[in-house]
Amino acid sequence: xxxxxxxxxxxxxxxxxxxxxxxxxxxxxxxxxxxxxxxxxxxxxxxxxxxxxxxxxxxxxxxxxxxxxxxxxxxxxxxxxxxxxxxxxxxxxxx
Numbered sequence: 001x002x003x004x005x006x007x008x009x010x011x012x013x014x015x016x017x018x019x020x021x022x023x024x025x026x027x028x029x030x031x032x033x034x035x036x037x038x039x040x041x042x043x044x045x046x047x048x049x050x051x052x053x054x055x056x057x058x059x060x061x062x063x064x065x066x067x068x069x070x071x072x073x074x075x076x077x078x079x080x081x082x083x084x085x086x087x088x089x090x091x092x093x094x095x
Contacts (some may be wrong), residue, residue, distance in 0.1 A: 002035040002047045002083050006069040019064040020044075030086050031061070037080035039071040050084060 004012040020031050033044040043050040044061040051057045057065075074083035 002039065002071040002085070004069065004071050005039075011069075013087065015068060016089055019067065020028045020061065020089050024030060031089050032086040033065070034072045035074060035083045037073050037074060037082060039073045040067055041071065048086060065072040073084050 045051040
């Protein structure tokens with residue numbers, strides 16, 4: 001699994017909580033994104049699936065994720081691999 005360079009799992013949750021907000025009238029909301037083979041977070045989207053392309057990323061999420069620190073990439077069979085992460089969030093989306 002990838003490791004967030006600024007505090008691991010707790011640091012990532014802090015980043016998500018302070019930069020990304022989202023819920024739909026009391027329902028739990030999620031942000032999903034890809035950590036690529038270089039450790040960069042890409043394709044953030046609200047919900048259980050990452051954005052289909054960079055062009056389809058919501059501008060508010062693109063702004064929020066522009067400040068995210070890099071990750072140590074995940075590995076599979078000894079090689080760097082893309083990994084999809086989903087984090088729970090709450091509150092309205094910051095604009």
